[in-house]
Amino acid sequence: MFKRIVAGLVFYVGALLLTLFWAGLIVISGILPDRPKNSVTIRGEKMAGIWARSIFGIVPGWHIEVDGRENLPGENDPVVMVANHESLVDILVIYFLRVQFRWLSKESVMRIPLLGRAMRVCGHIPITRGDKNSHQAAILASAEWIRRRISMFYFAEGTRSEIPGQMRPFKVGAFKLSSEGGVDVLPIALCGAGRLWRKGSKLPDSATVKIKVLPRTRRTEGETYEAYASRVRSMIETALTTMG
Numbered sequence: 001m002f003k004r005i006v007a008g009l010v011f012y013v014g015a016l017l018l019t020l021f022w023a024g025l026i027v028i029s030g031i032l033p034d035r036p037k038n039s040v041t042i043r044g045e046k047m048a049g050i051w052a053r054s055i056f057g058i059v060p061g062w063h064i065e066v067d068g069r070e071n072l073p074g075e076n077d078p079v080v081m082v083a084n085h086e087s088l089v090d091i092l093v094i095y096f097l098r099v100q101f102r103w104l105s106k107e108s109v110m111r112i113p114l115l116g117r118a119m120r121v122c123g124h125i126p127i128t129r130g131d132k133n134s135h136q137a138a139i140l141a142s143a144e145w146i147r148r149r150i151s152m153f154y155f156a157e158g159t160r161s162e163i164p165g166q167m168r169p170f171k172v173g174a175f176k177l178s179s180e181g182g183v184d185v186l187p188i189a190l191c192g193a194g195r196l197w198r199k200g201s202k203l204p205d206s207a208t209v210k211i212k213v214l215p216r217t218r219r220t221e222g223e224t225y226e227a228y229a230s231r232v233r234s235m236i237e238t239a240l241t242t243m244g
Contacts, residue, residue: 007060008203014058022051023118030121041123041150045100048122052095061206062196064096068213071186072099076149079186079216080178084167084236085155086194093193093209094153102145103153104138123150139173146181156229167237170229175219179228184216187232189239210243 026044056062073079081101083094091103102123110116110126120126125141128134142152154174157167178185189212196207214235219228 083188191243
């Protein structure tokens with residue numbers, strides 16, 4: 001328990017200080033000119049990656065392993081990235097892939113002073129759960145990023161799993177975006193994040209988070225969105241069984 005308390009203190013204090021520093025820099029960067037297309041958001045997102053990896057890196061007992069980097073997209077090669085969701089720190093983990101992407105965040109998070117402004121500079125998309133207009137706006141904004149050759153990232157379950165390793169059904173929004181935007185889905189399996197910070201807990205545990213980037217896939221002819229989502233879910237589920 002003592003180690004968990006120490007790790008918790010390091011996380012909360014470190015996350016606060018790092019967020020103030022990096023979010024402030026991102027907001028300032030948003031004032032600079034945006035001559036090349038997407039340059040302000042790309043610059044901001046690069047700094048967000050340093051922020052996320054720094055928070056993860058300072059916590060005692062937190063480790064990460066990445067497999068399948070050869071499947072990651074290159075510059076101007078957008079995909080719809082889809083992962084399972086086990087923990088509130090999953091988004092920090094995704095930044096270890098070191099690729100440009102945009103993701104959906106609760107509108108309430110976007111209203112947090114400084115942090116919310118920094119997220120908007122990076123181009124992340126606010127969404128209000130249960131609000132149809134908000135969902136429609138998020139879909140349109142996601143499609144625009146794909147058109148601008150920037151990948152989108154989704155936790156396809158919509159919310160965290162109750163039990164690590166046991167995924168909820170996947171929602172079809174990411175798969176519609178992939179098909180209508182003419183881009184691949186990039187499945188990503190996350191293993192261990194649920195043990196690192198268990199749902200409902202106030203303190204972290206020691207754990208190694210494993211990321212496995214799977215080969216791309218695309219909707220086949222005649223495949224429904226539901227079948228597409230289920231097939232990708234099965235790919236991630238199969239990968240998780242081998243990751244331990």
